[in-house]
Amino acid sequence: MANTTKLNVIFGDVTLGLSGPGFHYIFAYDRGGLESLVQYGKEWLYRTPKPAFWRATTDNDRGNGFSNKSAAWLGADLFSACTNIEVAVDGQSIPLPIAPENNKYSDHETAETVAITFTYTTTTVPATTVTVTYTVDAVGKITVATHYNGVAGLPELPVLGLRFVMPTPATGFDYVGLSGETYPDRMAGGRPGTYHVEGMPVTPYMVPQECGMHMDNDWVTVTRATTQNNADPDHAPYSLTVRQAGKPFAFSCLPYTPEELENATHLEELPAERRTVLTVYGATRGVGGIDSWGADVEPQYHVAGDQDHDFSFVIDGTVKY
Amino acid sequence: MKAEISWLDDPQTFRINQLPAHSDHRGYQSVDEAAEHESSLVQSLDGTWEFAFAKDPQHRPVGFYEPDFDRSDFDQLAVPGHIELAGYGQIQYINTAYPWEGKHYRRPAYSMGADHPEKGMFSQDPDNTVGSYVKSFTLAPALQNKRVSIEFDGVEQAMYLWLNGHFVGYAEDSFSRSEFDLTPYLQDGENLLAVEVFKHSTAAFLEDQDMFRFSGIFRSVRLAAKPALHVEDLTIRANVDDAFVTGDLQVALQLSAADKLAGSVKVSLLDDSGQPLWTAEDEAASDLKLATTINHVHLWNHHDPYLYHLQVEVLDAAGHLVEVVPYQVGFRRVEMKDKIMQLNGHRIILNGVNRHEWDAHRGRAVTMEDMLHDQLVFKENHINAVRTCHYPDQDAWYDLCDLNGIYMMAENNLETHGTWQKMGAVEPSYNVPGSLPQWQLAVLDRAKSNYEMFKNHPAVLFWSLGNEAYAGDNIAAMDKFYHDVDPTRLTHYEGVCRNRVYADRISDMESMMYDPPREIEKYLQNDPDKPFVNCEYMHDMGNSIGGMNSYIDLIDKYPMYQGGFIWDYIDQALWVKDEVTGKPVLRYGGDFDDRHSDYEFSGDGLLFADRTPKPALQEVDYYYGQHD
Numbered sequence: 048m049a050n051t052t053k054l055n056v057i058f059g060d061v062t063l064g065l066s067g068p069g070f071h072y073i074f075a076y077d078r079g080g081l082e083s084l085v086q087y088g089k090e091w092l093y094r095t096p097k098p099a100f101w102r103a104t105t106d107n108d109r110g111n112g113f114s115n116k117s118a119a120w121l122g123a124d125l126f127s128a129c130t131n132i133e134v135a136v137d138g139q140s141i142p143l144p145i146a147p148e149n150n151k152y153s154d155h156e157t158a159e160t161v162a163i164t165f166t167y168t169t170t171t172v173p174a175t176t177v178t179v180t181y182t183v184d185a186v187g188k189i190t191v192a193t194h195y196n197g198v199a200g201l202p203e204l205p206v207l208g209l210r211f212v213m214p215t216p217a218t219g220f221d222y223v224g225l226s227g228e229t230y231p232d233r234m235a236g237g238r239p240g241t242y243h244v245e246g247m248p249v250t251p252y253m254v255p256q257e258c259g260m261h262m263d264n265d266w267v268t269v270t271r272a273t274t275q276n277n278a279d280p281d282h283a284p285y286s287l288t289v290r291q292a293g294k295p296f297a298f299s300c301l302p303y304t305p306e307e308l309e310n311a312t313h314l315e316e317l318p319a320e321r322r323t324v325l326t327v328y329g330a331t332r333g334v335g336g337i338d339s340w341g342a343d344v345e346p347q348y349h350v351a352g353d354q355d356h357d358f359s360f361v362i363d364g365t366v367k368y
Numbered sequence: 369m370k371a372e373i374s375w376l377d378d379p380q381t382f383r384i385n386q387l388p389a390h391s392d393h394r395g396y397q398s399v400d401e402a403a404e405h406e407s408s409l410v411q412s413l414d415g416t417w418e419f420a421f422a423k424d425p426q427h428r429p430v431g432f433y434e435p436d437f438d439r440s441d442f443d444q445l446a447v448p449g450h451i452e453l454a455g456y457g458q459i460q461y462i463n464t465a466y467p468w469e470g471k472h473y474r475r476p477a478y479s480m481g482a483d484h485p486e487k488g489m490f491s492q493d494p495d496n497t498v499g500s501y502v503k504s505f506t507l508a509p510a511l512q513n514k515r516v517s518i519e520f521d522g523v524e525q526a527m528y529l530w531l532n533g534h535f536v537g538y539a540e541d542s543f544s545r546s547e548f549d550l551t552p553y554l555q556d557g558e559n560l561l562a563v564e565v566f567k568h569s570t571a572a573f574l575e576d577q578d579m580f581r582f583s584g585i586f587r588s589v590r591l592a593a594k595p596a597l598h599v600e601d602l603t604i605r606a607n608v609d610d611a612f613v614t615g616d617l618q619v620a621l622q623l624s625a626a627d628k629l630a631g632s633v634k635v636s637l638l639d640d641s642g643q644p645l646w647t648a649e650d651e652a653a654s655d656l657k658l659a660t661t662i663n664h665v666h667l668w669n670h671h672d673p674y675l676y677h678l679q680v681e682v683l684d685a686a687g688h689l690v691e692v693v694p695y696q697v698g699f700r701r702v703e704m705k706d707k708i709m710q711l712n713g714h715r716i717i718l719n720g721v722n723r724h725e726w727d728a729h730r731g732r733a734v735t736m737e738d739m740l741h742d743q744l745v746f747k748e749n750h751i752n753a754v755r756t757c758h759y760p761d762q763d764a765w766y767d768l769c770d771l772n773g774i775y776m777m778a779e780n781n782l783e784t785h786g787t788w789q790k791m792g793a794v795e796p797s798y799n800v801p802g803s804l805p806q807w808q809l810a811v812l813d814r815a816k817s818n819y820e821m822f823k824n825h826p827a828v829l830f831w832s833l834g835n836e837a838y839a840g841d842n843i844a845a846m847d848k849f850y851h852d853v854d855p856t857r858l859t860h861y862e863g864v865c866r867n868r869v870y871a872d873r874i875s876d877m878e879s880m881m882y883d884p885p886r887e888i889e890k891y892l893q894n895d896p897d898k899p900f901v902n903c904e905y906m907h908d909m910g911n912s913i914g915g916m917n918s919y920i921d922l923i924d925k926y927p928m929y930q931g932g933f934i935w936d937y938i939d940q941a942l943w944v945k946d947e948v949t950g951k952p953v954l955r956y957g958g959d960f961d962d963r964h965s966d967y968e969f970s971g972d973g974l975l976f977a978d979r980t981p982k983p984a985l986q987e988v989d990y991y992y993g994q995h996d
Binding site: 105106107110226227228229230231232233234235236237238250251252253254256257258312313314315333334335336337338339340342344345348 | 792882884885905906907908909910911912913914915916917918939941946948949951953954955956959968969971972976977980982983984986987988989990991
C-alpha cells in the first residue's frame with residue numbers, strides 16, 4: 048500500500064518543521080540549514096550541514112603546493128555563511144514563511160512535498176555560491192541536490208561535498224561500494240561489494256591527513272547507539288541511510304572534521320571521538336603519487352573551481368523502498 | 369699493530385686485519401647438522417654485553433679493552449640493537465643533508481684538494497658518540513682447538529676490535545659483514561672481547577641514506593670455528609644453455625687448512641626431493657673447480673622458485689668428514705637481449721618495492737619474524753622484486769628471496785646525496801666518491817663485500833652500485849668491478865642520469881626515480897640505448913599511490929619499459945610512550961628534538977611502521993597482479 052499520509056508542515060517563526068510517521072525535521076532559517084533530523088525519536092544532527100570544501104592536507108598536497116594555492120577553500124569550509132533561503136510547497140515557490148507571512152497558516156498544514164533551498168556564499172575572493180536543496184516527501188525521504196557555481200579565478204577545490212556532523216560517535220557503518228579507502232586516482236584495486244566498517248577508523252597516516260574516502264557507493268548506512276538526549280536511556284543501535292540518486296556517490300565517515308585532522312601532527316593529538324562526521328562528496332581531488340615534493344595530481348583528477356558542479360543523493364525516510 | 373683513532377678521518381683506511389669477504393655459506397660438522405641448519409661450529413655472541421657510552425671520543429674510556437681495566441661503572445646493553453634506542457645518544461632522522469647540518473661545517477677529506485685531508489674531523493668531533501662494548505665468552509667445546517673467526521653482521525659505523533687486550537682489527541661499512549681471525553689471541557677459559565664503536569667516520573659521507581641515523585652493533589655477532597679443512601669461499605654458477613634445457617653448473621671452492629691441505633672434497637647436487645643428481649670428488653686443494661651439466665634442468669623464477677641442493681663435504685686425509693657446506697642452487701639466466709632484460713628468455717617485469725630494514729621497536733635490527741612477514745606481504749600483493757635500499761640486508765633476507773622467488777636488486781652500501789644535491793638542485797662541487805682517488809678503494813670494497821657475500825643467490829638478478837651518489841670515475845670503477853667478476857648479472861645505477869658523460873660506463877639499464885609517466889614515454893619513444901627501470905617511483909608518503917595506471921600502462925606499450933620499485937615498503941617511525949597519555953605512539957623525525965630533521969618524510973611505506981598495510985596496498989596488489 049502506498050503511504051497516503053501527507054507531510055505535516057509547521058510554519059514556525061524561525062524554522063520550518065516537517066513531520067510524518069517516525070520522522071521530524073526542522074529547517075532553521077536563523078541557523079541557515081537543516082537543524083534537526085529525527086527519525087524514530089533519534090536526533091541525527093549536531094549542527095546544520097554545510098558545504099564541504101576542504102580536505103585535511105595530504106603529504107602530496109603539501110609537497111606540490113596545492114594547499115598553498117587552494118588555501119582559500121579552508122576559510123570557505125569554515126566560514127561560508129547562508130545568504131539566502133527559499134521554500135517551495137508542492138512544487139510552488141512561496142515567500143519565506145516567517146512572520147507576518149506565516150500568520151496565514153494553521154497548526155494542521157500539510158503538503159505532498161516541501162523543498163527548501165539554502166544558498167551559501169563562500170568567503171573566497173572572488174566569492175561564489177553553493178545551493179543546497181532539500182526536498183522532503185510524505186515518508187520523510189529527503190532528496191538533497193547541491194549546485195556549485197563555477198567562477199573564473201577560483202582555485203581548484205580539494206573536495207566538494209555536504210558535511211553532516213552527528214551528535215555522537217557512530218558504532219560503525221555499512222556500505223555498498225569498493226573495499227578500503229579509495230580516491231578517484233586510486234580505486235582500481237577496490238573490490239565492489241557490501242562492507243561493514245566497525246567504528247570510524249582514522250587511517251593512521253604518520254601525520255593525520257585526508258583519509259577514509261569511499262568512492263562509488265550505492266548507499267551507506269551509519270549506525271549509532273547513543274544520543275545526547277538526557278531523557279533517552281535507550282542504547283539500542285539505530286541507523287540512517289544515504290543512498291545514491293541516479294549515480295554513485297563518494298563519502299567518508301570519520302570522527303573528525305578536516306580542520307581537526309589538519310591541526311594534528313600526530314594521531315595522539317586528535318581529540319577524543321565525540322561526533323560522527325559524515326561527508327557526502329560530489330567531487331574529490333585525487334591523491335597523486337608520482338612524488339611528494341612537487342608532482343601534481345594528474346589533470347583528470349583535479350576539481351575545477353571555475354566550473355559548475357552538481358551532485359545529489361537521498362536520505363532515506365522511514366519507509367524503505 | 370696499534371689501533372689509531374685517526375683512521376676515523378681517513379677515507380683510505382676502512383678495513384684493517386679484516387678477513388677477505390666471501391660467500392655467505394655456513395659450515396657444519398655433519399650432514400645432519402647441515403640439514404637442520406644448526407651448526408655446532410657457530411657460537412652466538414648475541415645477548416647482553418657490558419657497555420659504556422661516551423658523548424665524544426675525548427670522553428671515551430681509553431683502554432677499556434685491557435683485561436684489568438676497571439669497568440665497574442659499565443652498563444649493560446642488548447646486542448643486536450641501536451645505541452640510541454637504548455636511551456644513549458639522540459635519535460635523529462634526516463634525509464639528504466648530513467646529520468651534522470647546521471652544527472659543523474664539513475667538506476669530505478680531499479674533496480677540496482689533495483692537500484685537504486681534513487684531519488681530526490671525526491676523531492676530534494665533539495658530537496661523535498662512542499660505544500664501548502665488552503663481552504666475555506668461553507669457547508663452546510666444538511669450537512675449541514680450532515681456528516675461530518668472529519663475524520659482525522652489522523656495526524654502524526666504524527669499529528675497533530680487541531681480544532684479551534690485543535688489538536685485532538678495524539672495520540667500516542655498517543651493512544656488510546666484518547670478519548676477523550681471533551685464533552692468535554684466544555686463550556683457554558674466559559676470553560674478553562672488546563669493541564669500540566664510533567658513530568661517525570669518513571664512512572658517514574658514504575652512508576647518507578634517507579633514514580634514522582643510529583650507531584652500534586645492530587646485527588648479530590657470532591664466533592665461527594673452522595675445522596682442520598674449511599671451505600673459505602664458494603662460488604656457484606648455475607646457468608642454462610641457449611635452449612633453456614640443459615643446466616650448466618660450475619662450482620669453485622677455496623679451501624684452507626689448519627695445518628696441511630690434504631684430504632678430499634665431495635660435491636653433490638640433489639633435486640628438491642633429495643634425489644642425488646650428480647656427485648664428484650676431488651683432492652683437497654686451495655682452489656678447486658668442479659662442473660657438470662643437468663639435463664632438463666628445472667629453472668628458477670618468481671612463479672616457480674625451484675631450488676636444487678648443493679652439498680659440499682670436506683674430508684681429512686684419514687677420510688673423516690670435517691665439514692659440510694650446504695647451499696641452495698637456482699638455475700637461471702639473466703641477460704640483455706635486444707635491449708631488453710630477460711630472465712630465462714622472458715622479458716623481466718619488475719613489480720618491485722624498495723625495502724629499508726625497519727622495525728618500529730627495534731629500528732634496523734629487524735627480526736626473522738619481520739622478514740617472514742614481509743615475504744608474506746610480497747606474496748599476497750604480487751610484489752615480485754625488491755631493491756635493498758640502500759645497503760645490503762641481513763643475509764637471511766637473500767635466502768628468503770631465493771626461496772620465494774623474489775627478484776633482487778642487491779645494492780651495496782652507498783649514498784652520498786648530501787655531497788651533490790642541495791636544496792633539490794644538482795651541485796656536485798664537493799661530491800664523493802666522485803673521481804677522487806682517495807675514495808675509490810672504499811667504495812670498491814663495498815661493492816666487493818656485496819658481491820662476495822651474495823654472489824650465489826639466484827634471487828639476485830642485478831647489482832646496484834648504490835643510491836644518489838652522483839657519477840664519476842669511482843662509480844664507474846664499481847660498475848667495472850661487478851662486470852669483471854660476474855658475467856651472470858646486470859648492473860644498476862640511477863645517478864648516472866645526473867652526469868651523462870659516464871652513460872656508457874655505468875649501469876646496464878636506464879634508471880630514473882620519480883620520473884613522470886609522460887617523460888618515461890618520451891624516452892621510450894626515442895630509440896633508447898638501454899631498457900628503462902624506475903628504481904624508485906610511486907612515492908607512498910602518507911595518503912598517496914594515485915595514478916599508478918599511468919606507469920602500468922607503459923608495460924604493454926613499450927617492451928623496454930621493465931617496471932620498477934615503489935618507494936617504499938614500510939614507514940620508518942618509532943614506538944615511544946606518549947608523555948601525556950602513557951600509551952604507545954609512533955614518532956618520527958623531529959620528535960626527539962632532533963634538528964636539522966626531515967620530519968615525516970620517512971613515512972613513505974606501503975605498510976605503516978607497525979607493519980599493518982596502508983589502504984593503498986590494495987591498489988598495488990591490483991596493478992602488480994596484472995603483470996605477475
